[in-house]
Amino acid sequence: MTALDNPNSDLFDPNASPQEDAGPEPVVYLVDDQQAELDLLQRWCSQEGLKTETFNQAEDLLKVLHADSHGCVVADLRMPRLSGLELQAEMSRRELTIPVILVTGHGDAENCRAAFQQGVFDFIEKGFRHEEILHAINSAIRKHRRDRFRHQVRKEALDLLRKISPRETEVMLLLAGGSPLKGIAQELSISVQTASKHRGSIFTKLNIDNEVDLYKMLLAAEVNLDVGPAALIPPAP
Known part of the structure; x- marks a missing residue:
């Protein structure tokens, strides 16, 4: 099952439950040059049932983080060599989206x-x-889970939309804007029958049933409906 197939998800609710996309077990990556601080945070996380990995310097964390890392980072602001702010900057440079909490x-x-x-x-x-730090950690994990889910949904939606032909894209935009088949036929100088065939082809390629589903898919893909058909769908990376 793909993210788009999940019948229990509300893709457009920012407060949607993170349980909709369980995914891999989250990890709380703890970074502090003071071992006593690490031990305390690790104990609190363990009592909460959270998996942890600990590091005494940010450079060691960067060696294990990757694009699919899931959870959050809790790092001290002031550390030798690489500070918490410098860690965040380096993670941004590497396009690592896992949330960072600085203490x-x-x-x-x-x-x-x-x-x-x-x-x-x-x-x-x-x-x-x-309670304060655990609340922040759990909030960060929930946000990251939602962001990962929405990213996956967007990717799947764009993959489907790239199957649509240029002419079908024109029809699709008019359908999403609420135009009836007769209006689409007049706008594009085609017959109503041809417009209907394009509509059926679009729905088949996107695996949807109606215009409401179409509009939701365009929202999930985060495309700009105000641009022309040629610029609507970004090319595959």
Whole structure:
């Protein structure tokens, strides 16, 4: 079953349950040069039933992270060699989308602003209660799971849409805009019968039943419906 086939998913609900796409078991990657801090966070995560991997420096984490890593990173802001902010910057450069939570004993507005500008998921001062950090970790994991699911849905939708011919793309845009077959025929200077055949071919190629399903698929593909047919579907990577 593909993500598009999941009958229980609401692709457009930002609060959709992450259980819709269980995927691989998430891992909480803990990075701190202070072993005592690592041990404490690992114990709290274990009590929550979360799988962890620990690292004393960010460079070691970067050796194991990859595009399919699932979960979140909890890293100290200030570490020798590579700081938490530098870790986030390097992950962004490598297009690693797993969320990062930075913890610090030196919280200030400048570091906080820099962290969020770089795309850090959360920024927490040390001295936090275990409930606070675990809430942030679970929120980050849920967000990453949703993002992974939506990315997979978009990929599958685009793969299907690339099967549509240029003429069918013109018909598809008009269908998505609510035009009836007669209006499509007039707009494209074709017969109603030909417009109907294009409609049937589109639905078959996309494995959908009606215009509502078509519109949902276009939303899932995150295409810009305001552009012309030629620019609607991006080429395959």
